[in-house]
Amino acid sequence: MKLSTFSNALPRTFVIFLFALLFISILLDIAQSAATRPTPQQSSIRATPTVFSNPTLIKRYQQTITPEALASRLYFLASDLFEGRETTTRGQKLAAQYLASQYRLMGLEPKGNAKDSDALSPAAYFQPFTVYRRTPKETHLDVSVGGNRVASSTFSANAHDDLSYFLSGKIADATGGVVFVGYGIADDQLGYNDYAALKAQGISIDGKWVMVLDNEPIKDAKTSLLPSDEHKLTRWSATLNPKKKAILDAGHPAGVLVIEHDSPLMQGTFAENAERASLNARRVGPLSLTESPFPPTYAISSKLADKILAASGQKVEDLKQQINQTLKPVVFDVKDATVNSTAERSKALESENVLAFIEGSDPQLKDEVVIISAHYDHLGLDPALKGDQIFNGAADDGSGIVASLELARAFMQAKRDGYGPRRSVLFINFAGEEKGLLGSTFYTSRQPLIPLEKTVADINMDGVGGIDLKHPTHSKNYIYINGTKELSGELVDINKRIKETVGSNLELTDGPGFNSDNRSFSAQLVPFIYYSTGLTEHYHTTGDEPNTIDYDHLARVVQLVFDTAWQVANQNERVKGVNRSELEVVGYSCPPCPFECDTVVYDHDGECPVCGMPLAPKYAVRKSAE
Ligand SMILES: [Zn+2]
Numbered sequence: 001m002k003l004s005t006f007s008n009a010l011p012r013t014f015v016i017f018l019f020a021l022l023f024i025s026i027l028l029d030i031a032q033s034a035a036t037r038p039t040p041q042q043s044s045i046r047a048t049p050t051v052f053s054n055p056t057l058i059k060r061y062q063q064t065i066t067p068e069a070l071a072s073r074l075y076f077l078a079s080d081l082f083e084g085r086e087t088t089t090r091g092q093k094l095a096a097q098y099l100a101s102q103y104r105l106m107g108l109e110p111k112g113n114a115k116d117s118d119a120l121s122p123a124a125y126f127q128p129f130t131v132y133r134r135t136p137k138e139t140h141l142d143v144s145v146g147g148n149r150v151a152s153s154t155f156s157a158n159a160h161d162d163l164s165y166f167l168s169g170k171i172a173d174a175t176g177g178v179v180f181v182g183y184g185i186a187d188d189q190l191g192y193n194d195y196a197a198l199k200a201q202g203i204s205i206d207g208k209w210v211m212v213l214d215n216e217p218i219k220d221a222k223t224s225l226l227p228s229d230e231h232k233l234t235r236w237s238a239t240l241n242p243k244k245k246a247i248l249d250a251g252h253p254a255g256v257l258v259i260e261h262d263s264p265l266m267q268g269t270f271a272e273n274a275e276r277a278s279l280n281a282r283r284v285g286p287l288s289l290t291e292s293p294f295p296p297t298y299a300i301s302s303k304l305a306d307k308i309l310a311a312s313g314q315k316v317e318d319l320k321q322q323i324n325q326t327l328k329p330v331v332f333d334v335k336d337a338t339v340n341s342t343a344e345r346s347k348a349l350e351s352e353n354v355l356a357f358i359e360g361s362d363p364q365l366k367d368e369v370v371i372i373s374a375h376y377d378h379l380g381l382d383p384a385l386k387g388d389q390i391f392n393g394a395a396d397d398g399s400g401i402v403a404s405l406e407l408a409r410a411f412m413q414a415k416r417d418g419y420g421p422r423r424s425v426l427f428i429n430f431a432g433e434e435k436g437l438l439g440s441t442f443y444t445s446r447q448p449l450i451p452l453e454k455t456v457a458d459i460n461m462d463g464v465g466g467i468d469l470k471h472p473t474h475s476k477n478y479i480y481i482n483g484t485k486e487l488s489g490e491l492v493d494i495n496k497r498i499k500e501t502v503g504s505n506l507e508l509t510d511g512p513g514f515n516s517d518n519r520s521f522s523a524q525l526v527p528f529i530y531y532s533t534g535l536t537e538h539y540h541t542t543g544d545e546p547n548t549i550d551y552d553h554l555a556r557v558v559q560l561v562f563d564t565a566w567q568v569a570n571q572n573e574r575v576k577g578v579n580r581s582e583l584e585v586v587g588y589s590c591p592p593c594p595f596e597c598d599t600v601v602y603d604h605d606g607e608c609p610v611c612g613m614p615l616a617p618k619y620a621v622r623k624s625a626e
């Protein structure tokens with residue numbers, strides 16, 4: 001309908017009135033695009049638009065995320081003063097206080113559940129959780145042969161000897177006889193299987209100590225005697241995990257003794273290794289939410305192993321030579337030997353996630369929440385290092401944390417202008433990520449402070465400010481986008497459309513599926529997208545400092561994240577996900593466990609006994625919902 005025809009049918013004064021209205025609305029539009037602050041009347045009548053319906057508006061707030069603002073925060077948070085922000089340390093607690101104070105200043109609502117009588121305390125933003133050190137306070141290992149005690153070893157932060165030190169596993173007392181299981185390798189592809197030999201001889205490991213040689217049969221430090229590809233060293237020398245898996249497949253031992261024997265792969269003497277372990281025991285070290293389900297595991301010296309073997313008339317060196325020369329397993333029940341260990345736990349420690357909330361502006365949609373997450377803990381400091389001892393964690397994940405703060409600030413600025421997000425937005429800064437996703441596992445599997453049913457998506461940032469020298473196109477202006485086909489499709493698509501709509505020159509690169517706190521959400525089937533610049537030059541080194549960050553690049557990344565979060569919070573339709581009410585938990589497993597544990601379904605929550613990562617629930621559609 002043209003205005004001229006329309007006007008013929010109407011009284012003149014009304015037409016003038018219409019023109020005046022039109023004129024005013026044009027003026028208002030001009031005013032709105034020129035200024036950042038619209039009139040309050042407008043804000044009360046408009047639903048906040050999406051990126052795609054009003055890119056100009058979103059760009060206005062996106063532009064307030066500047067390299068300078070990000071740098072000002074990161075140079076502080078990743079300074080030496082925070083001592084590397086290791087979970088449970090003073091540096092981590094300082095960072096938590098800083099984050100809470102910043103959220104308070106910006107007007108975000110506290111969403112923690114820490115008990116504190118003072119409503120204005122930073123603790124209002126904290127979700128506390130208890131963590132346990134994987135390092136015992138003290139252990140004793142006693143060896144008896146034929147009823148006579150032949151050796152006794154003590155290990156703690158203040159005591160070590162040349163006999164034993166605690167490696168990993170459950171911190172509990174253990175006692176039993178000993179079975180020698182060669183190298184503890186079960187690898188039919190390599191034609192070498194110690195456990196098949198056990199089985200053939202009818203020897204059980206149940207209730208006994210499994211004693212194995214460290215590593216694998218080798219010729220020199222780089223060459224395996226096993227028929228591997230070009231005789232390269234195999235996974236059996238890389239970590240203890242494949243051996244743990246093989247042990248669990250074979251039975252239920254009381255404990256495990258790993259003989260650190262003389263070999264080109266052994267760095268330093270046993271006594272030196274025990275001393276290093278003792279020094280490490282003074283640090284926080286590895287942490288967990290639950291007790292390890294793997295039996296107590298000790299490193300022992302050849303000297304102690306020879307004492308254990310005495311009544312069998314064997315020696316470590318002879319056994320090793322025999323196996324290496326024949327590549328045939330040698331396994332046997334060790335005669336007359338009993339090993340008795342006691343272990344005292346270190347005291348439990350506390351850490352905290354930081355949660356800040358922006359309530360949604362749409363009465364229908366505000367019950368749904370978009371989570372923006374990043375971890376604020378890092379690796380702490382290592383007093384054994386010469387020179388720089390502090391792991392500053394500027395890229396990992398200081399960059400994600402300062403991004404969270406700038407995203408919060410931009411969202412609050414828009415909200416004050418009448419463009420609050422229609423869905424609620426919850427910022428979670430996790431602790432314990434570097435210790436094995438502890439904070440996010442606690443949140444998602446123990447205590448989601450907003451029900452997961454109401455959680456639309458997790459937008460996770462971990463290491464968004466670095467440069468991966470191995471980037472496929474050698475770009476210096478990229479971001480890896482990680483997700484799964486099932487849970488991230490729509491979010492990935494939104495990113496591609498945003499890039500076109502707002503004209504970002506950032507290269508979006510399919511991520512190789514790096515893992516971070518997003519794994520805790522994906523385990524619960526919550527849609528997620530994970531932004532990262534990948535494994536950068538300074539990844540997990542003391543060189544991850546604020547002056548290595550390209551802040552222009554970081555700002556472009558954070559702007560893209562802002563647009564995505566804005567879109568997800570404001571579009572009419574909830575991001576496609578699973579209907580959780582139709583699902584039930586049918587067990588727990590470790591996906592994707594690099595040690596093939598993901599095929600094992602446990603009936604209880606906890607951690608993978610092999611790799612130590614938190615188990616994830618296995619969901620199936622409830623019978624009644626089918
Ligand atoms: Zn990280």
Ligand SMILES: [Zn+2]
Nearest residue numbers: 590593608611
């Ligand atoms: Zn695992």
